[in-house]
């Protein structure tokens with residue numbers, strides 16, 4: 326448990342995940358039926374970017390800091406939420422902000438200190454359950470929800486070997502238990518080859534209706550660096566394939582540290 330998300334909060338990879346997450350939650354809220362959201366790897370919930378770990382790495386300066394001034398239209402909703410929520414909101418705070426009165430969320434965090442902070446953030450909130458438990462195991466334990474609609478976000482640290490395999494197993498377990506849900510998983514793009522192998526494994530596993538939104542701020546040829554990131558979405562909300570490329574292009578348009586070879590794509594991995 327070395328990974329602490331506080332060092333990376335608000336960086337370009339976080340902004341990409343959060344902007345697409347906000348878009349998907351808005352899409353789910355277009356229908357009146359209640360939704361359930363499971364955040365398997367939740368982190369602290371919100372982050373002070375001006376002190377502590379985030380201030381030390383300064384990663385957010387090439388992320389959310391570049392978006393705050395007159396955000397491009399595809400990012401305006403996400404950035405507006407960030408501004409409204411004050412401290413930089415992690416996935417649990419963004420999800421909570423978009424829950425309607427009948428909706429519910431559960432978040433899991435395995436680091437004791439981060440879990441304690443997350444519990445404090447949502448203490449007394451009857452729409453939120455916070456668990457100190459393994460997020461992958463929670464997929465089996467907490468799904469299916471009462472609600473017929475919802476979203477599962479799998480966002481692990483990718484520090485230990487085999488994370489792509491665990492993500493795929495988590496997706497399979499989640500889809501088997503909650504077939505009507507939207508299932509999203511974030512992944513790093515360092516070098517193309519592990520990402521290609523992951524895509525191939527998803528196809529081979531027989532998961533249907535899967536798309537991947539990816540962006541990279543330099544050619545992903547150095548396996549030791551985070552060069553980009555992707556969000557796999559199974560059962561994407563209607564319109565995602567049209568909206569996501571605009572979000573990615575808007576983000577890349579604002580990043581100053583991008584280098585030759587940068588780009589983005591929306592891949593359809595498997596059909597419906």
Ligand SMILES: C[S@@+](CC[C@H](N)C(=O)[O-])C[C@H]1O[C@@H](n2cnc3c(N)ncnc32)[C@H](O)[C@@H]1O
Pocket residue numbers: 326328329330342365366367368369370414415416417433434435436439458459460461480481482
């Ligand atoms: C990338 S961060 C999550 C960021 C968060 N989803 C967000 O967008 O704000 C991954 C988190 O997962 C936690 N974690 C690591 N292994 C875990 C596990 N097996 N189950 C639950 N949480 C885990 C880490 O402590 C870390 O806080």
